[in-house]
Amino acid sequence: MTAIIQIENLSKQYDSGTRALSDVSLSIEEGEIIALLGPNGAGKTTLISIICGLVVPTGGRVLVGGHDIRTDWRAARKLIGLVPQEIALEPFEKVINCVRFTRGLYGEGPDDAYIEQVLRSLALWDKRDAMTRELSGGMKRRVLIAKALSHRPKVLFLDEPTAGVDVALRREMWEVVDQLRRDGVTIILTTHYLEEAEEMADRIGVINKGRLLLVKPTADLMGEFGKKTLTIELTAPLTMIPDELLGRGLRLSPDGRALTYEYDTRADRTGIARLLGDLAGQGIMVRDVSTRQSSLEEVFMTLVSEPRQEVTA
Amino acid sequence: MSGVNWPGVWAIFHHEMMRFFRTVMQSLLSPVVSTVLYFVVFGAAIGGRIQSVEGVEYGAFIVPGLMMLTILQQSVSNASFGIYFPKFSGTIYEYLVSPVGWIEVTLGFVGAAAMKAVLIALVILLTSFFFVGVHILHPFWMLAFLILTATGFSLLGFIIGLWAKSFEQLQIVPMMVITPLVFLGGAFYSADMLPPFWEGVAKLNPVLYLVSGFRWSFFGLADVPVGVSLVAVSLMIAVCCLAIRWIFATGWRLRE
Numbered sequence: 001m002t003a004i005i006q007i008e009n010l011s012k013q014y015d016s017g018t019r020a021l022s023d024v025s026l027s028i029e030e031g032e033i034i035a036l037l038g039p040n041g042a043g044k045t046t047l048i049s050i051i052c053g054l055v056v057p058t059g060g061r062v063l064v065g066g067h068d069i070r071t072d073w074r075a076a077r078k079l080i081g082l083v084p085q086e087i088a089l090e091p092f093e094k095v096i097n098c099v100r101f102t103r104g105l106y107g108e109g110p111d112d113a114y115i116e117q118v119l120r121s122l123a124l125w126d127k128r129d130a131m132t133r134e135l136s137g138g139m140k141r142r143v144l145i146a147k148a149l150s151h152r153p154k155v156l157f158l159d160e161p162t163a164g165v166d167v168a169l170r171r172e173m174w175e176v177v178d179q180l181r182r183d184g185v186t187i188i189l190t191t192h193y194l195e196e197a198e199e200m201a202d203r204i205g206v207i208n209k210g211r212l213l214l215v216k217p218t219a220d221l222m223g224e225f226g227k228k229t230l231t232i233e234l235t236a237p238l239t240m241i242p243d244e245l246l247g248r249g250l251r252l253s254p255d256g257r258a259l260t261y262e263y264d265t266r267a268d269r270t271g272i273a274r275l276l277g278d279l280a281g282q283g284i285m286v287r288d289v290s291t292r293q294s295s296l297e298e299v300f301m302t303l304v305s306e307p308r309q310e311v312t313a
Numbered sequence: 314m315s316g317v318n319w320p321g322v323w324a325i326f327h328h329e330m331m332r333f334f335r336t337v338m339q340s341l342l343s344p345v346v347s348t349v350l351y352f353v354v355f356g357a358a359i360g361g362r363i364q365s366v367e368g369v370e371y372g373a374f375i376v377p378g379l380m381m382l383t384i385l386q387q388s389v390s391n392a393s394f395g396i397y398f399p400k401f402s403g404t405i406y407e408y409l410v411s412p413v414g415w416i417e418v419t420l421g422f423v424g425a426a427a428m429k430a431v432l433i434a435l436v437i438l439l440t441s442f443f444f445v446g447v448h449i450l451h452p453f454w455m456l457a458f459l460i461l462t463a464t465g466f467s468l469l470g471f472i473i474g475l476w477a478k479s480f481e482q483l484q485i486v487p488m489m490v491i492t493p494l495v496f497l498g499g500a501f502y503s504a505d506m507l508p509p510f511w512e513g514v515a516k517l518n519p520v521l522y523l524v525s526g527f528r529w530s531f532f533g534l535a536d537v538p539v540g541v542s543l544v545a546v547s548l549m550i551a552v553c554c555l556a557i558r559w560i561f562a563t564g565w566r567l568r569e
Binding site: 014049052053054055056073074075077078080082084086088089090091092097100101102103104105106107108109147 | 316318319320321323324325327328331332335402403404406407408409410411412413414564568569
């Protein structure tokens with residue numbers, strides 16, 4: 001695969017002195033979905049705003065499809081679609097005209113067949129003649145996506161696409177992104193819904209305080225940093241953990257019917273086999289065992305709380 | 314101009330013109346009613362005392378001034394609102410992330426604002442035919458002055474819209490600067506009618522040059538040489554274009 005976006009040593013310091021980005025480097029492959037995770041003010045929106053042309057960087061450079069965003073900005077921007085975080089639409093304009101307008105801005109001639117296809121794929125065709133102010137929040141967000149797709153971009157930026165929307169709509173957005181993935185669109189999304197990143201992204205980049213802490217495939221990240229919890233259900237309840245098993249980090253449930261054991265998947269030895277053997281040795285009968293992977297939220301908190309060097313990915 | 318994104322220019326121009334046609338009653342009726350009132354007040358009331366100015370019936374004499382008043386007000390307000398509204402609603406991001414530069418954005422917004430102002434001015438001219446007999450001596454130059462002036466003041470309005478951070482700021486320049494300049498720029502009188510000192514002061518007003526050139530195209534009468542009027546409006550267009558180019562190059566009030 002080839003890099004559709006190449007970010008090299010990108011920095012941004014605002015006039016106020018705030019350093020929003022520090023020396024960020026990142027390569028994004030064509031067709032992949034990458035999620036940028038970070039707390040509020042981490043620099044996620046600044047990063048995509050620079051790539052899209054809304055913010056002027058103070059250092060570094062960005063290539064989109066091989067075009068420098070500053071010196072060859074027309075060619076670079078033609079490849080990009082942006083769905084902003086805030087819903088910003090002309091309130092007195094029809095949905096279909098909004099989409100046609102954006103297509104025109106990108107230098108494309110009229111193509112109502114394609115616009116119909118986009119609107120249908122986003123379940124907006126029936127609302128094509130409605131004024132945007134008459135739409136629900138979820139529909140407005142879909143109109144923003146339709147506008148961003150109106151010129152067939154190769155790269156789509158979704159800035160907090162599900163911020164402030166309900167669970168059902170969030171699922172709906174994920175389906176839209178999944179469809180775009182199948183269509184081969186490269187997607188860069190920022191979010192602080194960790195479940196969203198885990199669900200959709202091929203790779204996850206973690207940003208904090210303007211620095212890119214790491215970029216890894218989602219599965220690797222979960223495997224590398226994810227802790228697992230082993231729950232052992234007991235046949236007969238225990239009143240307390242036997243002395244021989246103390247110091248293993250075991251916890252007994254209030255009803256005495258389950259033991260939980262947390263282990264690190266990165267460790268050479270998880271200690272599970274030994275633990276089960278010792279339980280048998282103590283005459284404690286096991287009824288069932290189950291494991292649970294720690295959520296990305298826990299992974300994320302681990303990452304941002306540990307001092308790390310920024311990475312080049 | 315080969316690198317210009319013409320579909321982008323058309324998209325902006327068309328979008329702005331559609332806004333005008335959506336509110337056509339408000340856009341056209343309001344200036345026409347105002348003009349009728351001007352004719353009643355200035356034409357009938359004052360015209361009853363001033364029979365003619367330099368051989369031109371007073372009612373006809375004020376027609377170019379009324380058109381110029383409308384052109385200036387409409388150009389500034391249309392262009393300033395046109396670019397300010399996307400800033401206010403947040404849709405300005407679209408212009409900043411798409412492959413359109415200062416030339417496309419300016420041509421689209423200013424072209425539409427100037428077109429609207431010219432259309433309204435022509436409707437006012439048609440309206441005036443119901444009240445006075447107006448003969449246009451140089452129709453080509455009348456149209457040229459109309460378009461050049463509308464362009465110049467639309468560019469100025471565009472800059473005001475880029476500069477403004479609130480609706481109050483958006484209105485303050487047209488209200489405090491443009492309107493007084495028009496009224497003091499010979500829209501309803503000839504500068505020759507003023508005492509010599511005030512005639513000299515009036516000639517410091519750039520609007521006088523526009524009204525004068527425009528009136529010349531109607532009646533062949535001018536307070537200042539026509540060439541000077543053309544240079545004045547051309548200079549205004551050039552200075553405004555340079556200012557807009559600078560704003561987009563630096564991102565002032567547009568980009569962070």
